[in-house]
Amino acid sequence: MPNAVRYYQTGGPEVLRWEDIQVGDPGPGQVRIRHEAVGLNFADTYFRTGLYPVQLPAGMGVEAAGVVEAVGPDVTHVRAGDRVTYTGSPLGAYSTERVMPAAPLIALPDGIGCNTAAAMTMRGLTCAYLLRRIHPLKPGDTVLLHAAAGGVGLIFTQWAKLLGITVIGTVSTEEKAAVAHANGCDHVLVCPRADSPDNTAARVREITDGAGVPVVFDSIGAATYATSLKSLARRGLLVCFGTASGPVPPIDAMELVTGGSLFVTRPALADYIADPADRAELAGELFDHVQAGRIRISINQRYELADAVQAHRDLESGRSIGSSVFSL
Structure with a gap:
């Protein structure tokens, strides 16, 4: 059965819950995606603590990579079987599967695995706009x-x-x-x-x-x-x-x-990748550097998704170095 991390009130890491979920079929403009890796970002803690308010209960996480399993009507830029990555709303990346909007999805080149993608999509695109746009x-x-x-x-x-x-x-x-x-x-x-x-x-x-x-x-x-x-x-x-x-x-x-x-x-990353052309240009430059080995992605902390509470504790302790991911 699919699983997800959800929270019903704001607070410390202990508010995160590991639950069984139902995943339906994608509607217009949506896809169903099976995650292979999920990114752990400090921004996740802003939602959990309420610094970034959202309607509760809510899912957790904004970044993941995996395989498209089904597409809904009006989805043209990805197909079932495609390997993709994404970062951005709506929350819910801390899940084994989900139905989500297709618009944020970015096709993954063959040379970049899902764990690497989940470790670098949000962070790498952040660097891209900081260095190339600000x-x-x-x-x-x-x-x-x-x-x-x-x-x-x-x-x-x-x-x-x-x-x-x-x-x-x-x-x-x-x-x-x-x-x-x-x-x-x-x-x-x-x-x-x-x-x-x-x-x-x-x-x-x-x-x-x-x-x-x-x-x-x-x-x-x-x-x-x-x-x-x-x-x-x-x-x-x-x-x-x-x-x-x-x-x-x-x-x-x-x-x-x-x-x-x-x-x-x-600034916020969302405003620099809202336009599909801008997102594609920044992602393309990032992917080119990573595939060529000019930029190395360091994954120094790996967790099971069910261990999200401990992962958040480690993240907020300041002990983490480089990127952290949940490997599925």
Whole structure:
């Protein structure tokens, strides 16, 4: 019988339930997909805790890869038997099978397996829009990336190296520092959460001869917001693309002025892949790099889907390195 992880109230990992489910036939614009691997992303915890509110009860997860088993009317871009991956709403990726809209599905090249796809679709497309759409980065630029040993971080640093961009990365442990450096991070700063924000920013300025960086990519949020602003060069851009430590504080416009006419943006992947042509272009570039071996996908944590509670505990503990997947 098909199974899924669902939750009926918001809260800690313990609210997740492993249940038997019924999976019907796809309707117009839908497919039935059998998952072979499911992505575990920090964004999943935002839904579980209620930071991203949804109507309950709800499924869990936004990323998976598998095989299309049936297609409904009006579905033309995929067929039964196709290997596909996806990221995005509606929730429900933590399942062995599901019926879902066909629109988000991306065909998988033969050289990319489902486990790799589930480990990189959301993270890789995030890196794609951060590096290729947010700011006109050019060879020789230096950027600051928080959480450089995470799933996004390891892909980002490899891709940045291909573009000739120097990356200053922050991590929380020496073990993570070694991993980040091995994946192309040029300067790795070990910055535990208790570290002084002023100290981190000062180290960034030492590396950049006092100038600061033109762009900071920050997925941590509340704990690093002040550090990120103080690390920017004049007219620099802070890209807040995650809130692992909590939402960023309300923006003080005068702080942006006194910091050097700074900019702040809070982008979402969904807005950069909503157009099918944009999604195909970004996915194509990502897949090409992975198939050619220019970008390696590190799967360092694997779980059974029934172990979602433990997986969320591990994820929120900060112990995870690289990508995590549920293998079915």
